[in-house]
Amino acid sequence: MPPKTDQAELLQGTLDMLILKSLAEGPRHGYGVARWIHTISRDALRIEEGSLYPALHRMARRGWIAASWGQSEANRRAKFYRLTRSGRRQLGAKVGSWQQLVAAIALVLEANPVEAVR
Amino acid sequence: MIRRFFNAVFDYLRTPPGEVPRHVSRAINDEIESHLALSVRDRSAQGISRDDARRRAVDEFGDMASAVRGCQSVWYADQNICHWVHLGLTAVLLVAAAYWFVAGRSKANPQTAAATGDLHGWVADEHSQPIGQAHILAVVKTWPSNGYRQQAYMTSSGPDGTFRIDNVYATDQQYEVQLAVVANGRLLESKYVSDGSGQLAPFTFTLRPSAPIVLRFQAAGGGPMAGVEVFPHRRVGANGRDDSQVYFCSADPIVQRSNDEGLARLPYFRDGDQATFCYRAPGREWETRDVVIPPDSRQIVLELEPADAATRPDSQQRGA
Numbered sequence: 001m002p003p004k005t006d007q008a009e010l011l012q013g014t015l016d017m018l019i020l021k022s023l024a025e026g027p028r029h030g031y032g033v034a035r036w037i038h039t040i041s042r043d044a045l046r047i048e049e050g051s052l053y054p055a056l057h058r059m060a061r062r063g064w065i066a067a068s069w070g071q072s073e074a075n076r077r078a079k080f081y082r083l084t085r086s087g088r089r090q091l092g093a094k095v096g097s098w099q100q101l102v103a104a105i106a107l108v109l110e111a112n113p114v115e116a117v118r
Numbered sequence: 119m120i121r122r123f124f125n126a127v128f129d130y131l132r133t134p135p136g137e138v139p140r141h142v143s144r145a146i147n148d149e150i151e152s153h154l155a156l157s158v159r160d161r162s163a164q165g166i167s168r169d170d171a172r173r174r175a176v177d178e179f180g181d182m183a184s185a186v187r188g189c190q191s192v193w194y195a196d197q198n199i200c201h202w203v204h205l206g207l208t209a210v211l212l213v214a215a216a217y218w219f220v221a222g223r224s225k226a227n228p229q230t231a232a233a234t235g236d237l238h239g240w241v242a243d244e245h246s247q248p249i250g251q252a253h254i255l256a257v258v259k260t261w262p263s264n265g266y267r268q269q270a271y272m273t274s275s276g277p278d279g280t281f282r283i284d285n286v287y288a289t290d291q292q293y294e295v296q297l298a299v300v301a302n303g304r305l306l307e308s309k310y311v312s313d314g315s316g317q318l319a320p321f322t323f324t325l326r327p328s329a330p331i332v333l334r335f336q337a338a339g340g341g342p343m344a345g346v347e348v349f350p351h352r353r354v355g356a357n358g359r360d361d362s363q364v365y366f367c368s369a370d371p372i373v374q375r376s377n378d379e380g381l382a383r384l385p386y387f388r389d390g391d392q393a394t395f396c397y398r399a400p401g402r403e404w405e406t407r408d409v410v411i412p413p414d415s416r417q418i419v420l421e422l423e424p425a426d427a428a429t430r431p432d433s434q435q436r437g438a
Binding site: 029030031032034035048049050051052053054057058060061072073074076077078079 | 145146148149150151152153155156157158159160178179180181182184185188189191192193195196
């Protein structure tokens with residue numbers, strides 16, 4: 001597990017993509033989304049929970065995710081989110097864009113400085 | 119989507135401006151409290167005391183007020199759309215109401231909206247000398263929006279005998295005009311224009327001398343009746359062809375009252391004319407009386423019965 005001081009800083013615009021991905025396997029409530037991202041990233045990524053819920057509400061308004069009330073593990077009323085068809089398309093598009101970005105950055109990082117001059 | 123749309127409209131309609139509905143606030147709070155409860159549960163499972171777990175959960179959550187505002191701003195986004203739609207519909211409604219009001223007034227008063235036709239002409243005697251101070255009484259009939267409208271106008275001829283009444287009919291619409299001229303010591307004359315179109319040509323009235331006719335109103339017992347209102351309504355010449363009228367609705371400027379001797383001067387007829395007078399005794403309705411002007415007669419006595427029925431002249435007759 002990378003030290004907390006080395007935790008990767010989330011790039012702007014990736015929060016939506018991570019949230020959509022967290023819901024790809026099934027409905028979760030907000031706490032579950034945050035925990036899943038934290039766990040899957042091996043503690044490298046920690047979402048500021050204060051930003052999570054506005055993002056969830058924003059994506060619900062756009063129709064990428066749908067919300068319904070249920071019962072949490074703590075036996076309390078909780079709102080569960082699930083991915084919609086539109087959300088799946090958005091996830092695919094965002095993952096594709098991300099991969100293109102990562103590939104481009106990798107090319108830059110691996111390049112011989114001389115080759116960059118044309 | 120449709121359900122969400124109606125929920126948004128319903129929230130907009132029932133929520134005062136600047137406020138968040140209770141159900142929205144409650145839902146946001148419940149969601150955050152649920153998150154904190156789960157966080158506390160997980161920490162408690164690690165052996166942390168409940169109070170400590172709660173404190174850490176709150177710290178980890180971050181700025182809770184900001185999170186609530188962030189969630190509310192998403193709700194406001196829907197309300198803003200409703201607000202702009204509301205403003206747009208209100209603006210459309212105001213424009214439609216203004217158009218309806220203006221259009222309605224134009225239709226109700228087509229003469230002021232589109233009228234450009236004038237009445238003008240010249241009054242002279244049999245020697246083509248101008249007659250000033252002649253009463254010009256006009257009645258214009260129009261048919262706006264398949265209805266009927268009758269409007270009276272009045273003016274006087276100038277020292278040069280000319281007269282003008284501007285803007286009384288629409289030149290591109292159907293109209294009819296009745297014009298009567300009443301001058302002291304001159305025969306009553308009138309003209310009627312039916313199926314009028316475009317701008318009317320100038321009228322020319324040649325007024326011939328009349329006899330100094332005086333009416334004397336008296337009661338059944340022979341006593342004079344003062345204060346009787348009277349005006350000349352119709353003159354048919356002895357030849358039967360001259361037929362001039364004053365419409366009731368335009369007669370106001372020429373109504374006279376009998377004096378204490380019951381006398382009223384109406385010098386608008388001559389010997390042999392069939393004259394129709396409109397008169398109204400005090401406290402009674404308007405009535406008409408037909409009289410043939412006898413030769414060399416200068417005073418015509420009209421005896422008023424005590425219980426004469428009211429007979430209002432037909433003010434919508436067309437001129438011959």
